[in-house]
Amino acid sequence: xxxxxxxxxxxxxxxxxxxxxxxxxxxxxxxxxxxxxxxxxxxxxxxxxxxxxxxxxxxxxxxxxxxxxxxxxxxxxxxxxxxxxxxxxxxxxxxxxxxxxxxxxxxxxxxxxxxxxxxxxxxxxxxxxxxxxxxxxxxxxxxxxxxxxxxxxxxxxxxxxxxxxxxxxxxxxxxxxxxxxxxxxxxxxxxxxxxxxxxxxxxxxxxxxxxxxxxxxxxxxxxxxxxxxxxxxxxxxxxxxxxxxxxxxxxxxxxxxxxxxxxxxxxxxxxxxxxxxxxxxxxxxxxxxxxxxxxxxxxxxxxxxxxxxxxxxxxxxxxxx
Amino acid sequence: xxxxxxxxxxxxxxxxxxxxxxxxxxxxxxxxxxxxxxxxxxxxxxxxxxxxxxxxxxxxxxxxxxxxxxxxxxxxxxxxxxxxxxxxxxxxxxxxxxxxxxxxxxxxxxxxxxxxxxxxxxxxxxxxxxxxxxxxxxxxxxxxxxxxxxxxxxxxxxxxxxxxxxxxxxxxxxxxxxxxxxxxxxxxxxxxxxxxxxxxxxxxxxxxxxxxxxxxxxxxxxxxxxxxxxxxxxxxxxxxxxxxxxxxxxxxxxxxxxxxxxxxxxxxxxxxxxxxxxxxxxxxxxxxxx
Amino acid sequence: xxxxxxxxxxxxxxxxxxxxxxxxxxxxxxxxxxxxxxxxxxxxxxxxxxxxxxxxxxxxxxxxxxxxxxxxxxxxxxxxxxxxxxxxxxxxxxxxxxxxxxxxxxxxxxxxxxxxxxxxxxxxxxxxxxxxxxxxxxxxxxxxxxxxxxxxxxxxxxxxxxxxxxxxxxxxxxxxxxxxxxxxxxxxxxxxxxxxxxxxxxxxxxxxxxxxxxxxxxxxxxxxxxxxxxxxxxxxxxxxxxxxxxxxxxxxxxxxxxxxxxxxxxxxxxxxxxxxxxxxxxxxxxxxxxxxxxxxxxxxxxxxxxxxxxxxxxxxxxxxxxxxxxxxxx
Numbered sequence: 001x002x003x004x005x006x007x008x009x010x011x012x013x014x015x016x017x018x019x020x021x022x023x024x025x026x027x028x029x030x031x032x033x034x035x036x037x038x039x040x041x042x043x044x045x046x047x048x049x050x051x052x053x054x055x056x057x058x059x060x061x062x063x064x065x066x067x068x069x070x071x072x073x074x075x076x077x078x079x080x081x082x083x084x085x086x087x088x089x090x091x092x093x094x095x096x097x098x099x100x101x102x103x104x105x106x107x108x109x110x111x112x113x114x115x116x117x118x119x120x121x122x123x124x125x126x127x128x129x130x131x132x133x134x135x136x137x138x139x140x141x142x143x144x145x146x147x148x149x150x151x152x153x154x155x156x157x158x159x160x161x162x163x164x165x166x167x168x169x170x171x172x173x174x175x176x177x178x179x180x181x182x183x184x185x186x187x188x189x190x191x192x193x194x195x196x197x198x199x200x201x202x203x204x205x206x207x208x209x210x211x212x213x214x215x216x217x218x219x220x221x222x223x224x225x226x227x228x229x230x231x232x233x234x235x236x237x238x239x240x241x242x243x244x245x246x247x248x249x250x251x252x253x254x255x256x257x258x259x260x261x262x263x264x265x266x267x268x269x270x271x272x273x274x275x276x277x278x279x280x281x282x283x284x285x286x287x288x289x290x291x292x293x294x295x296x297x298x299x300x301x302x303x304x305x306x307x308x309x310x311x312x313x314x315x316x317x318x319x320x321x
Numbered sequence: 322x323x324x325x326x327x328x329x330x331x332x333x334x335x336x337x338x339x340x341x342x343x344x345x346x347x348x349x350x351x352x353x354x355x356x357x358x359x360x361x362x363x364x365x366x367x368x369x370x371x372x373x374x375x376x377x378x379x380x381x382x383x384x385x386x387x388x389x390x391x392x393x394x395x396x397x398x399x400x401x402x403x404x405x406x407x408x409x410x411x412x413x414x415x416x417x418x419x420x421x422x423x424x425x426x427x428x429x430x431x432x433x434x435x436x437x438x439x440x441x442x443x444x445x446x447x448x449x450x451x452x453x454x455x456x457x458x459x460x461x462x463x464x465x466x467x468x469x470x471x472x473x474x475x476x477x478x479x480x481x482x483x484x485x486x487x488x489x490x491x492x493x494x495x496x497x498x499x500x501x502x503x504x505x506x507x508x509x510x511x512x513x514x515x516x517x518x519x520x521x522x523x524x525x526x527x528x529x530x531x532x533x534x535x536x537x538x539x540x541x542x543x544x545x546x547x548x549x550x551x552x553x554x555x556x557x558x559x560x561x562x563x564x565x566x567x568x569x570x571x572x573x574x575x576x577x578x579x580x581x582x583x584x585x586x587x588x589x590x591x592x593x594x595x596x597x598x599x600x601x602x603x604x605x606x607x608x609x610x611x
Numbered sequence: 612x613x614x615x616x617x618x619x620x621x622x623x624x625x626x627x628x629x630x631x632x633x634x635x636x637x638x639x640x641x642x643x644x645x646x647x648x649x650x651x652x653x654x655x656x657x658x659x660x661x662x663x664x665x666x667x668x669x670x671x672x673x674x675x676x677x678x679x680x681x682x683x684x685x686x687x688x689x690x691x692x693x694x695x696x697x698x699x700x701x702x703x704x705x706x707x708x709x710x711x712x713x714x715x716x717x718x719x720x721x722x723x724x725x726x727x728x729x730x731x732x733x734x735x736x737x738x739x740x741x742x743x744x745x746x747x748x749x750x751x752x753x754x755x756x757x758x759x760x761x762x763x764x765x766x767x768x769x770x771x772x773x774x775x776x777x778x779x780x781x782x783x784x785x786x787x788x789x790x791x792x793x794x795x796x797x798x799x800x801x802x803x804x805x806x807x808x809x810x811x812x813x814x815x816x817x818x819x820x821x822x823x824x825x826x827x828x829x830x831x832x833x834x835x836x837x838x839x840x841x842x843x844x845x846x847x848x849x850x851x852x853x854x855x856x857x858x859x860x861x862x863x864x865x866x867x868x869x870x871x872x873x874x875x876x877x878x879x880x881x882x883x884x885x886x887x888x889x890x891x892x893x894x895x896x897x898x899x900x901x902x903x904x905x906x907x908x909x910x911x912x913x914x915x916x917x918x919x920x921x922x923x924x925x926x927x928x929x930x931x932x933x934x935x936x937x938x939x940x941x
Contacts, residue, residue, distance in 0.1 A: 049799035049800060049801060049802075050770075050799050059505075062509055064505050064508055064509060088511045091509065091510065091511040092511065094509075095509060095510070096505075096506070096509050098502040098505070098506065099502075100502055103501050103502045103503060104502040104503050104506055105503055105506075106503045106521060107503075107525075108524055108525065109521075114503075117507060117510060117512065118510035118511065121510060121511045121512055121516070122510075122511055156886055156887075157657070158886070159886075164506070167506065167510075171510070186656035186657050186826065186887075187656065187826060187828070187867060187870050187871055188656065188866060188867060188870040188882050188883040189656075189882070189886075190870070190872075191870035191871075191872075191880040191881065191882040192882035194872075194880065195879070195880060195882065213799065213800055214800070214872075215800075215874055216829075216871075216872040216873050216874050216876075217872055219872065219873075219874045219875065219876070220872045220876070220880065243874065243875075253801055254800065254801065255874075256804070257800045257801045257803065257804035258800060258829070258874065259800075259803070259804075259807075259827060259829025259830045259832065259833050260829050260832060260833065260873065260874070261828035261829045261831075261832050261856070261868070261871045261873055262832055262856060262873070263832045263833075263852045263853045263856050264853070265832070265833075267804075267833060275769050275771060275772070275802070276769070276799060276801075276802070
């Protein structure tokens with residue numbers, strides 16, 4: 001059994017919503033009691049739409065947002081209580097690539113400084129060593145070392161994401177969170193960037209958490225998948241299991257909604273109804289019940305637990321498909 | 322293959338675009354011309370001024386403008402033209418120091434408040450509000466009177482009154498910047514608050530403050546002139562334009578030139594800064610920038 | 612010249628933008644046509660000019676951009692030559708457009724019902740209150756609860772609901788052509804599916820043609836019956852959707868399709884080498900030649916014409932020679 005790099009237990013990240021002094025205190029339950037484990041060396045995809053909590057989860061794992069409660073373990077050690085030097089050490093091992101290529105690189109700094117800053121914070125190393133390391137890492141992502149003397153705005157979206165990836169890699173982390181890294185890129189550029197990430201993962205022995213809403217990408221890159229809906233994990237398992245036997249009606253809906261680039265494929269027309277509910281006031285019982293074609297009154301009343309229906313395959317549903 | 326793009330700082334690209342837009346607006350160019358004249362006058366003042374501005378020459382007092390005295394003389398026989406020219410240096414000095422001081426205070430207060438939020442923000446903003454509660458001229462007068470009327474205190478008084486705008490502005494900018502992904506990235510890399518605030522957030526707040534500083538320069542001159550006129554600012558014999566206008570108060574009817582010429586220069590410089598400032602503001606408006 | 616499309620025929624459309632960096636030659640002789648009821652997908656990547664083309668058709672190009680050359684024949688009239696006054700009677704009435712950002716045409720401080728009514732009232736010259744029954748009918752048509760939506764402000768509606776309102780507003784005047792510029796790119800995938808089904812249903816009911824601009828090949832495959840592929844300001848391939856996916860002719864189209872991930876696909880994704888060109892200094896001749904594995908000398912010199920290679924299959928590429936012969940190279 002593969003070693004677990006990251007274990008997330010009962011993680012909750014709630015954001016308070018200020019209405020007025022008179023109304024009841026409300027919370028956006030962005031991440032609501034999430035449990036997952038990420039095997040070392042895997043690409044773990046977290047799939048969901050808006051309000052699913054996937055983006056908040058990604059940031060909470062890195063402690064860019066502090067969770068409200070729960071535990072996050074990195075290599076067996078809880079990282080939530082850490083401060084100072086210990087936290088810095090953990091930060092070195094856990095990095096992130098953001099979705100927006102146009103806002104994730106400082107507009108007024110040279111690429112050299114953007115990538116090199118992490119090194120200055122963590123190591124006592126000379127400028128020459130920093131420069132060499134940056135050159136090496138730029139080469140790995142398919143750019144040239146000359147690029148470090150330029151500014152972010154001189155690069156295209158795809159190149160910026162490569163730079164962002166280089167920045168994540170420069171500290172030699174073990175774990176990288178990829179938050180929709182290609183959704184702002186053109187299709188052909190996306191292919192290049194994804195291939196690069198796949199290759200580098202093997203070369204550098206990395207573990208990825210890949211956040212996306214695009215199932216085609218999940219099929220291409222992931223080993224394990226977790227599907228999130230309104231702050232909860234509704235299904236989790238190996239990629240092949242999820243694609244071949246989606247057991248949660250929401251997973252099934254996602255699969256069916258995914259546009260297929262093949263005109264011969266006729267998508268079954270469904271009576272797709274309903275909007276994605278808000279995370280402030282989620283529906284009672286099962287959060288998917290008002291859109292689920294199979295829901296009954298038990299679903300409205302009682303919230304289902306996340307159960308392991310087969311080894312490694314978890315579903316949160318009273319009547320899994 | 323990497324595409325061939327000229328290596329250029331974002332500043333250069335912005336500058337080229339700005340020049341392109343600047344050329345399009347006549348009024349802005351007029352404003353720029355006025356300010357240019359002002360700057361040249363201040364730069365070459367000792368060379369341009371024919372007489373010593375403070376030298377009294379009672380035989381020549383109250384003379385009308387003539388070839389020997391382009392702007393005439395005042396009640397002490399001092400050449401008004403020389404005084405106006407040297408006075409431009411004083412005006413420039415005031416503008417420069419007030420801008421630097423109030424800009425610095427404003428940015429530091431604003432960025433700190435915007436970045437930390439919470440109670441730090443509340444406290445700093447309430448302090449800012451206290452200063453904003455008073456009409457600026459009245460407050461400047463109060464400080465000038467308290468500290469004693471002279472050039473240094475005029476500068477201090479006006480700085481105290483103007484920093485609040487920049488604090489508000491940089492706070493708003495800091496709030497916008499702090500939630501950007503590129504700031505989160507530094508935090509993920511292990512960067513601490515001070516590093517992020519000073520090395521990353523603060524530099525982004527400088528440009529809007531610079532623009533605002535330019536827009537306010539006209540007001541600074543006016544405030545200094547008002548203080549000077551009221552006797553609360555620069556004291557005689559220093560040829561500050563506002564004080565000069567005040568000097569000629571009693572001679573307005575027969576010896577109009579004593580107040581009028583400094584007054585005209587105040588007006589032109591303020592007009593120049595206003596036109597230039599409007600132009601800059603329009604140029605930076607993202608919708609008009611296309 | 613004989614028109615290729617009876618509803619809309621764009622020929623040799625050239626649009627440029629004058630910026631501080633120089634002249635951006637956004638459209639370099641675009642060819643596009645549609646018949647009534649057609650569902651045309653316009654695909655391409657950044658800088659291909661698909662959005663600019665749609666804005667040009669609606670005559671919404673503003674300074675520093677301008678239409679330099681070309682014809683846009685809509686129902687027999689060349690829109691490029693029309694006066695602004697006459698164009699106003701076409702725009703929003705016979706031809707409408709919806710955008711990517713669902714709340715783009717909604718004023719945030721006015722109630723939705725009032726705004727929809729306002730747009731109807733203007734063309735019919737009646738009072739806004741009188742339009743309300745029609746507004747309610749339209750909201751029902753797009754699958755929304757009229758009472759609830761009419762009294763809401765735009766920010767109170769979700770993305771999907773706002774987009775439905777936009778579609779309703781676009782179709783209220785029963786236009787012959789609806790241009791949809793990436794209408795679902797900003798929406799969640801389950802909502803996207805709903806919106807596409809709605810567009811399909813309404814087009815069937817009302818008989819309007821739809822020009823769907825998108826970068827998503829899946830959406831094209833599902834919704835469109837014809838496809839126009841654009842690259843760097845030119846039309847490079849036009850065919851029925853089935854034909855395009857099965858037998859793409861232009862090297863760019865082929866490259867694009869090989870880069871699209873698909874559930875169940877087992878082969879590795881292929882990227883197209885190089886990047887999209889700078890439109891201030893575009894490559895000479897065929898703008899794709901620097902990235903094309905089959906580039907020949909003539910490709911660098913002269914832009915290939917957009918010609919019919921097989922019945923209803925057009926390509927702009929020197930690898931192919933007109934209707935008479937199809938030559939495969941490499």
